[in-house]
Amino acid sequence: MGNSSALLFRPGDLLTVDIEKLALLGRGVARVDGKTVLVRGALPGDRAQVRLTKIKSNCAQADVVALEQPSPDRVTPRCGHFGFCGGCDLQHLSYAAQVRWKTAQLAETLEHLGRLRHLPEISVVPMDDPWHYRNKMEFSFGQEAGRVVVGLHQKASFQRVVKIDHCWIAPELASQILQEVEAAAAGSGLSAYRPKEHTGFWRYMVVRVARSTNQAMILIVTNEGPRQAVEALAKQVTRRLPQCAHVVWGISTRVSDVAHPEKTELLAGSDLLEDQIGPLTLQMRPMSFLQPNLIQAEALYREILANMDLKGQEVVYDLYCGIGTIALMLAAKAKTVYGIESEPDNCTLARMNAGRNGLKNATFVCGKVEELLTRRGLLRLGPRPDVLVLDPPRAGIHPDALNPLLQAQSPRLIYISCNPAGLARDLQLILEREPGYRLTKLTLFDFFPQTSHIETFAALER
Ligand SMILES: C[S@@+](CC[C@H](N)C(=O)[O-])C[C@H]1O[C@@H](n2cnc3c(N)ncnc32)[C@H](O)[C@@H]1O
Structure with missing residues (x-):
């Protein structure tokens, strides 16, 4: 594999490489003389001639010049704009292989970046029809x-x-x-x-x-x-x-x-x-937050409910609640639900949606989770949670929010993540600071077929 090592690590050099796996963001990974080369557009199983474009201390980047032997998982992209358009990056990989590689990436990220050991087996929920899914x-x-x-x-x-x-x-x-x-x-x-x-x-x-x-x-x-x-x-x-x-x-x-x-x-x-959405009628404005794939969102919400075992007496907090979707789904089964959301209009809509669905036991508080938990003692002074649902943006949970979250000693934590790296970091911190928690369930919901994005459901219990 590869040309002489003397050629490596100069931009413009041509190499022949075998792609071993798929990295986060959908690039193919090759190893040349012990160094990692990330190849745009290449897939696991490809043998390709590539041109180095960027050299970094820990890895190099490259583009495909010619495919010498295509991966057996390669398929013809449906879209004529594929390769130019910044929207999809995996249309050239069969759907079964997309799901397989995303699962492998999730496991690797949690194990290597999050240093998590003894992970539960990752369940996978793919789409029956992985097209036309974005709302x-x-x-x-x-x-x-x-x-x-x-x-x-x-x-x-x-x-x-x-x-x-x-x-x-x-x-x-x-x-x-x-x-x-x-x-x-x-x-x-x-x-x-x-x-x-x-x-x-x-x-x-x-x-x-x-x-x-x-x-x-x-x-x-x-x-x-x-x-x-x-x-x-x-x-x-x-x-x-x-x-x-x-x-x-x-x-x-x-x-x-x-x-x-x-x-x-x-x-x-x-x-x-x-x-x-499921049993709820929800209203939204053009820029409101709603999961972009409602078929998968409904499957995710069913999974959340199935893992909570609600009997009607529980206090639930839905942190980063958007227009209230999860909070309202749970309100019908719990005693009280509190939603926290930083965007004022999302919060207004969450309250409107509670009214629209006749749910009187849901309260929505507008503000940043980290500020409400630290300065206003929201979890410390309010009713103790039986379940905490966390669905933060890509960056994950703000470091200031973590300790007050853990001090609330919720018997169950549900973490929904659109970024495996953020999830790995937060789970590592949670399990280090509160070793009483056990990761009981991990499910990859394929919300974003044809792209490299990964959505994960994680359940923790203490
Ligand atoms: C991934 S969405 C979750 C939406 C919701 N759980 C759902 O399923 O529709 C994250 C939400 O967190 C809000 N958000 C971002 N940063 C926040 C913060 N620091 N505190 C509270 N909410 C925040 C965003 O406005 C967005 O609505």
């Missing part, structure tokens, strides 16, 4: 040959947008909306926003599709500019696609590349979209 997409406007286009950011680029005609992981309706919005924006005479120069008008489009009704809501985010252009777009899109009756206009003048606008205005329909 929310954030597209960007770009400019191609002088025309406004709508698409997704090019791989590893914040500047360039790849025009998308059809997205295989979004509902069909989202692709239809994309085409209509693109046609309307292109006919407006206004250009797409250019981040480098901070000029241009059209910036982002967020599409949300309710799974239970196939009704959609869009948020069109622009720079400051003519209102009539967005009104005309809203009129054209809602007329041509009656399932997309709700249009919100957001204005963002910030340079940063995030779709969250500074102000919003309703142009058509309502700024609330309703969907059915």
Whole structure:
């Protein structure tokens, strides 16, 4: 395997490597003379000629130049944009192999990064149909040959947008909306926003599709500019696609590349979209937090319930609760539920959703978990928890929150994670500081087929 070691570790060098496994973020891993080479686009089982692109002290990075022997798990990507678009990174790997490698990555991350021993066997919940599963997409406007286009950011680029005609992981309706919005924006005479120069008008489009009704809501985010252009777009899109009756206009003048606008205005329909998640009817706005894959979210919520053994007398805390989905699912089975959430509008919606579902035993507190637990003694002064559910963002639990969480001595902890590295770090800290806890269940829910993202459910008991 490999060429002479004298060639290694100079950018531009060509090597022939065998890919042994898949790293987090979907890159192939090869070992050359004892060094790790991370190869973009390569899959376990590939033998490939690669060109080194970056040399770091602990590893090198490379791109595939030619496949000498393809992996038996390689498949033809469904999407014509695959490889350019920054959305999916594993469409060229068979679905069975995606799930197998994600499970291996999760185990390796917990064992090596989190130094966790004696892990329970990881259960896996794959999707029956791993396509068209996302209920929310954030597209960007770009400019191609002088025309406004709508698409997704090019791989590893914040500047360039790849025009998308059809997205295989979004509902069909989202692709239809994309085409209509693109046609309307292109006919407006206004250009797409250019981040480098901070000029241009059209910036982002967020599409949300309710799974239970196939009704959609869009948020069109622009720079400051003519209102009539967005009104005309809203009129054209809602007329041509009656399932997309709700249009919100957001204005963002910030340079940063995030779709969250500074102000919003309703142009058509309502700024609330309703969907059915398990037994709950939930309302959300374009930027509210809701799990992007509701088929898998429902399976995850069933798993949470199954692991709690609620008898109706329990006090449950749902930390990082979003619009209240888990808290409200549990409220029907527990005595009292407290949800904590930092985004004020998510909190408002959680309260509205409690009312909408006739649940009176759920209380939602707005604030950062770490601040509420340390400065306001939320867990220390409030009723003792029987179950703590933790579903933090990618960064994991804030270090300040960990001790007060453990001092609450909850008999059960449920940790839901979208980032194996954060999960490994937090589980290691929890088990070191409170050795009374035992990790009893680990389940990988494949929320994000065709991408390298991993969602995990972990249950701890003491
Ligand atoms: C992964 S989502 C969990 C949502 C929810 N459990 C669900 O299943 O829909 C994380 C949530 O935590 C919120 N959040 C982020 N940082 C936070 C913090 N420091 N304190 C409280 N909430 C936070 C985010 O706004 C987001 O709604």
